[in-house]
Amino acid sequence: MAAVLVLLLATFTTYAQPQANVIQQDTALYSAFESLYHADSNVVSILHLGDSHVQAGFFPFATASMLQQQFGYAGRGYVFPYNVAGTNGPEDYRWNSTARWTMERVIDRYKPPVLGPGAIAIQTQAQAPALSFAGKQDGTMDNNFRKVQLFYDAATDNNTVFSPDAADITITDMPFPGTPTIKMATLDFLQTSQTFQVRWENTGNLPFRFYGAVLQNGRNGVLYHSIGINGAMYQQYNDLNSILLAQMAVFKPRLVIISLGTNEAYGRFDPLAFREEIDKTVQLIKEQAPQASILLTTPPNCMRAVKKAVRKKINKKKYRTYYTTSYYPNPYIAMATQQITGYARQHGIACWNFNAVNKAENRRFAGGWAPDHIHFNTKGYQLQGQLLYEALQQSYNQYLQVKKKNQVNSDDRR
Incomplete structure (x- = not known):
């Protein structure tokens, strides 16, 4: 496990912590952080739910490896x-x-x-x-x-x-x-x-x-469950909510990370309907696992690919057709991001705005995209996982400061 962590960290150049790479409403994670604080004497279950960005494993396993290196591997x-x-x-x-x-x-x-x-x-x-x-x-x-x-x-x-x-x-x-x-x-x-x-x-x-x-x-420590299905959306998990019920019963998570929203942005996107689906998922988790903290994440800065045919003259009688691919911003990605961050802010739920992080760190992700510019390659997903860990670590350090301050104040009152 230590070798894996060293490899992941060595893959990327060390940069100053970007302003964008923070978790909004991170006090909502303090219950999960309290469990991690005592991970040396307990098993802390974490569920990472998502779509194709999660199914291949590179993104969640980068985060998992670093958390388990810090808090123990169960x-x-x-x-x-x-x-x-x-x-x-x-x-x-x-x-x-x-x-x-x-x-x-x-x-x-x-x-x-x-x-x-x-x-x-x-x-x-x-x-x-x-x-x-x-x-x-x-x-x-x-x-x-x-x-x-x-x-x-x-x-x-x-x-x-x-x-x-x-x-x-x-x-x-x-x-x-x-x-x-x-x-x-x-x-x-x-x-x-x-x-x-x-x-x-x-x-x-x-x-x-x-x-x-x-x-x-x-052993005690972090038990990290990664569940991703290619093409999955909030609505599908809600329509067949026996899946969420099974996850809460089997995994008993202390932290649920939800990385969905990309596939919604490549269909007929309805902002209000999308927000309602987020709420259905969140409310079911709260009902079935009240002990679990929830962290919503936003989609990457995905693009739309447009292929264009270009005919080139080879000689007097022959032409050859070439295809060029241009990438354009997908406006629905921005709308999905706004709905996720807005819902999280309205309901006091922790949110990692990876879309903003992806844009802020565009140079580091330059060689990390797959050809469709919707998914990342292995390097890109590992960088995403590292950035999520860094955001969690920053919030965890703030939690430790609050915990220490509360202990000092408690001692002063005695």
Whole structure:
């Protein structure tokens, strides 16, 4: 973990803290900061919810690595077999299976009423489905674990779970709301490991769904869960709010970071409707997890790409068509940013205006954009993650000053 932090910090030149890189209404995070202050004796769960900016993992894992270096590392957190599902995901681990699986996501038009805490599931008709997990030793995250929690629905109560390396297997009914056959299998290991295998038997002919797993190492510190779905929007998480209910029940977060708004800005954008969707998400989290602090983030300074065909004369009779791409500001990105920051300010919720940070740090992000200028490349996402950590660290230092001042005043009154 230390090596990862050094690598991340060495990737970027040290700059003075920019004025824009602050968290607005950061006192709303003091409850989460109090938990981090005592992270040496507790596990502090953090949920980072988002879209494609989060799904690949580079952005949240940069933030997670630095937080865990400072406050302790409690485990890898949520993992999902994205490669088995046929989509992109974090590169520091891999799943394998001999069964044939199909993917179900929150963004799909036709989807089941329950998708679990990851907003994604894989489904198979195999009668004895098996999965294996392997963390990469040189990965960006430490994948060592002593406990694995598996979330699944076999559509029957008569199935049996086998894992050859686990010392003990405990089955828990309905770890989150849904069908009565949803289970959590907890695998306990005598020694730390980076690999495991699991197989379910007697599952019958009904669809078997797997919702992902949580890896823990048995130590105190930060447990950072990253949940991102390509194309996701606030409205989709709200329409299928069983996902948010599952996240609050399973992760029990002390801090929820929400990085959404980009996809809304590339459709028919309605500012008031967008603001209402933000409120639905926030209110549900507050209702289900009143102990959790919430941090809203704004989208990057994304552009619209316009391709233009240019015909060039090669000789007297032949022409060749070339295409040039021009990038223009997307006005809906600015509108989405205004709605997020305005809502946060109105309701006293912490907000990291990354859109403003992205503009202020445009030179550092110059080589960090992907060709579509909507997403970043690996370097760009790691820089974004570092900047989020720096903003959190600045607010945390202010919290420490307030805490120290309150302690002094309390001592003076005695």
